[in-house]
Amino acid sequence: MLNERNPIPVSEAVKRVTGFYKKGETEYIPLTNAHQRILADDLKADHDVPPFDRSPYDGYALRSADTTEVTEHNPKILEVVGHIGAGSVHHEHVANNQVVRIMTGAPIPDGADAVIMLEDTTTFEQDGRTYVTVRKSLQHQQNISFQGEDVGEGSVLVNKGTVINPGIVALLATFGYAQVPVTKKPVIGVIATGSELLEVDQPLEQGKIRNSNAYMIMAQLERAGAIPKYYGQLPDDLSESLEKISEVMKEVDFVVTTGGVSVGDYDLLPEIYHQIGAEVLFNKVAMRPGSVTTVAAIDDRLLYGLSGNPSACYVGFELFVRPIIDHYLAKETIGMQQEQAILAADFSKANPFDRFVRGRYQVKNGQLVAEPTGKDKSNMVHSLAKANCFIQLPGGTEGYKKGDQVTIHLLGE
Amino acid sequence: MLNERNPIPVSEAVKRVTGFYKKGETEYIPLTNAHQRILADDLKADHDVPPFDRSPYDGYALRSADTTEVTEHNPKILEVVGHIGAGSVHHEHVANNQVVRIMTGAPIPDGADAVIMLEDTTTFEQDGRTYVTVRKSLQHQQNISFQGEDVGEGSVLVNKGTVINPGIVALLATFGYAQVPVTKKPVIGVIATGSELLEVDQPLEQGKIRNSNAYMIMAQLERAGAIPKYYGQLPDDLSESLEKISEVMKEVDFVVTTGGVSVGDYDLLPEIYHQIGAEVLFNKVAMRPGSVTTVAAIDDRLLYGLSGNPSACYVGFELFVRPIIDHYLAKETIGMQQEQAILAADFSKANPFDRFVRGRYQVKNGQLVAEPTGKDKSNMVHSLAKANCFIQLPGGTEGYKKGDQVTIHLLGE
Incomplete structure (x- = not known):
């Protein structure tokens, strides 16, 4: 297996890998699970925001014409003819010299064209009726949040491919996305190779080390937005490795192995690639660490052979596996x-x-x-x-x- | 409920809140779930790394003294007396003019004190024995990774309070942490208030808006490392709200409500705080947005009254809720x-x-x-x-x- 290897530049290696990308399907998930997932469709407004003209303050809805002459020293008394809590609607027309008590967010009643803040008024009762003293003049349309001023119906608010953050969750809720279209996460098989490896819970033995790469890769996969599936460790045995890798290839979207890609006598992956008919895209990259990183393909499935050296493994993952995951998730930005x-x-x-x-x-x-x-x-x-x-x-x-x-x-x- | 409110500076508000912090307990979780959790104990090396003197290359372990005179033009032939794969051990002493074939990561056999890289040798067979021709001189201890040179047994590698990233996962695996001590996540109750709110899956009605704050807060809680528990929406009804909030307070570590903290007639939270005997830490902060943010405490439990306005709610969360979560998780760094x-x-x-x-x-x-x-x-x-x-x-x-x-x-x- 001591084949000649020709190093290629990092950019060329990335290019060869991304040529094999495939995009994940769309799935619908509950809004409460959507944080950090990737939006699979454009997020569109299904209605105007605000959905109606509404009050931005607690106060009184009134006719601005009634306040034209009003000043601090020339106050005016108006009659309170109704009360609108947020979520309720006042159905009568507001007439001259009438006001309606209104809460933040409540719809402006018919006939009113401005809102005076609670702080700018005082109230009193007389003969079973309620009155309010106003001490300032209001402009037509003053203190009104207009229908559609924040967002117009049908507008695209967030592009597909965006990572869903808490602000986007708020938009999804506002526009009725109880189920959210997101790209499915790819499932990526992880296999560690090397007879020197012990599992994490095994005691140390002379000549052996605990397997750390597989766990590291699984965390890197999670960080990148994929679902890792661990298939354990393989000893340096050709037929056993061949069987296992062929089996795993059928169950997942991609496979990542660590170790077994150097030029040592026990580095079996090159032979395995040959026997399962995988096309080697490259087996040496002009970089340090990770120069022995190998990627092979069978049909549209990639088989990553990352180095057994932890740092080389880590770098090889971020440079060559991460972009494929980003592509799969149809993210707006690819790679680091x-x-x-x-x-x-x-x-x-x-x-x-x-x-x-x-x-x-x-x-x-x-x-x-x-x-x-x-x-x-x-x-x-x-x-x-x-x-x-x-x-x-x-x-x-x-x-x-x-x-x-x-x-x-x-x-x- | 139109009490006078005195705004306090943001820094003073944060201080009052963090005075109530409590730290979460430690729990042990499988290594494969540890990514992004907070380490609850210092991560210590349970052995030296490397755990034994080992070869950083594929090559031959030899006695450097045998190569003293060797040059490109004065090569030397040495006999191959063994073969050490990674994970196996060579038990015989290496004598003068002998070498042992050695894989990357395998232990240096007794008697050898240097490793020559495979690329710097050629091999041949003669009379059933294997020989290697070496063409360069090696120094005593050349190309050996020494026991403990990366990490000494007992040293602290990562401090408690650190967010576990993929590199730390690799260290945890190396040192046998099949179960990882992490700080429990706080469980935080979320309640939306306001009769104007519709749930996400409800069609719009005149005067109403869909509840977006609760979903946004749940995503912010997740981002901060807490577990959100949603208790739904409360109408503007005192006795119903009182009962619900009292019940929720018993089930979670903290409670966050949105809405109901302004000075409107339907803003019931101040009355609820009063009736359940909660001490109001502050009810006005000198900032925009979010000036009406209110925090109250019963015993050691905090009750956050965030604004019903989405931006004010978002800011209030990040400034006042997030530090309490960071404290609870015993993170090294607190707040944004x-x-x-x-x-x-x-x-x-x-x-x-x-x-x-x-x-x-x-x-x-x-x-x-x-x-x-x-x-x-x-x-x-x-x-x-x-x-x-x-x-x-x-x-x-x-x-x-x-x-x-x-x-x-x-x-x-």
């Missing part, structure tokens, strides 16, 4: 958000390949600054815990200095 | 992250109160810039959908200009 930042520490290692250094960015006085989260030994899981971005350092240079501008890829923590 | 940003548009309205404008920030050439997401009419739900921050504009000024530096509060989208 990229920004410019100032490097906060020297990074002296030169490299012929692009480097994706695990880093942490912060905002200092409104400016993004980023620094590596640890020594960049590729076997160090430690630095992943603090990372909230990758710092991309293009290859072929003499290293980078504190203060240099760099591109960072946000992990979405 | 605050940063400095450049205002990208004029905001001309002056205000005696602090204003929290719904905004959207972006990074432009490494610099945070923020602008309001819509007209700032407080009844506009629309602008919440795009908001990813609040832009804080201190009161008492003549408005703000494009280019001004402002404080923004990140919503964590």
Whole structure:
């Protein structure tokens, strides 16, 4: 299995992968489950907002013409002829020198054309009738929220492909989306390979380590909006691995394996790809870590062979698996958000390949600054815990200095 | 119910609320459910990483002393006496002029003190034995990952109070946390008040609007890491509301109501607080929107009375409910992250109160810039959908200009 491998640029590798994307179906889910899901149709207003002319204040609805001459020193007394709570309607016409007590959000009664705030009035009773003293003049249409002034019926408020946040939930509720159209989450199979792996609950043994990559990948899948399905660990045994992977391929949308893609004698995946008739899209990428990342395809199904090295596995996931999930979910934005930042520490290692250094960015006085989260030994899981971005350092240079501008890829923590 | 209300500053309101915080208990959950939960104990290494001296490469373990004179032009032939796959152990001592084939991650056999990479060797067979030709000299301890060099046994890797991300999941797996100690999520009751409210699946009626606040609050609760429990809508009826709220208070950690806290005739919450013996911590805050936000306490339980206005409700939640959830979860950081940003548009309205404008920030050439997401009419739900921050504009000024530096509060989208 010691085939020659030709590294391809990261951008080319991403392109080959996204050529195989498929979009998930639409499903309808209850509004209470919709937060963080991806909207599958445009969100449209089924009515005007406000749905009728309404009062923005607690106060009195009146005819502005009745207040023309009114001032602090020339108050006027008007009769209170009704009372509208929010949710109720006043059916009589408001006549000259009449007012109707109105609550915030209640519909303006017929005949009235303005609202005076409660604070600008005083009330009194006389002979079983209620009166209000007003001390200011109101303009025609003053203090009225007009039908449709916020949102017109039929307008598109949120585009499909958007992640549903609490503000969008409020819009969905307002427009009667008790069931919300969202894109189905892809189900992605996860398999760890390597006879050196112990499960998390097993005690350590000489020569072995606990499987951490599969759990990390499952968390990365969740963060990306997919449903991970764990199929356990495979020993370095060709026929057993072949059988398992063929079986898993039938049950899920994509498969991610970790380990088994280097050039060692026990790295079986290349042989497995060959035997199940998968087309290898690439098996070497010009980057560090993760250069041995391999992706193969059978029909429209992708089989990701991520490195067994935790950092390489992590980077390979975010660069090559995440965009496929974003495509599947039909998200508006694909892949990690990229920004410019100032490097906060020297990074002296030169490299012929692009480097994706695990880093942490912060905002200092409104400016993004980023620094590596640890020594960049590729076997160090430690630095992943603090990372909230990758710092991309293009290859072929003499290293980078504190203060240099760099591109960072946000992990979405 | 037209009591005098004295507005207090936002910071004072937050202080009064956090005085009532309580911390959630620790619960143990399976590792596969731990992503995004809050670590309740420090994460400690139960063993060294690597747990033994191991090979970082596929290659041959050898005695460096055997390669002292070796160069490209003065190669040396050594005998291959064994084969160590990852996960297995070589038990014989490696003697002079012997090498052992070794996989990435496998333990260095006794007697060997360096590893030569596979690429720097060639092999051949002769008389049934296997030999390797080496063409470079190795240093003592070259290409060995030493026991404990990444992480020493007993060291604290992640502090309690940290949000568990995929990198931390990898650490938890490595150190055998099949069950993970996390802080229990608080259960928070949500009640909408107001006779004008229709449920989401009801058709519109004159004078009524669909309840959007309760659903928005439930999504905000989820985003903050709490479990929302919805108790439906209450009409503006004192005895019914009193009974319901008293009942709900017994079942949850905190209660959030929306609506019913203004000074209108149907705003019953002040009377309810009085009748159930709740101490009102404040009922007016010097801010816009959300000035009528009310918080009351019975024993150690808080009762939040958020405004019925969607924007005011949203802001009141993030400023006053979210810190209590963060405290309950014992998070390392409490409340919204605050940063400095450049205002990208004029905001001309002056205000005696602090204003929290719904905004959207972006990074432009490494610099945070923020602008309001819509007209700032407080009844506009629309602008919440795009908001990813609040832009804080201190009161008492003549408005703000494009280019001004402002404080923004990140919503964590």
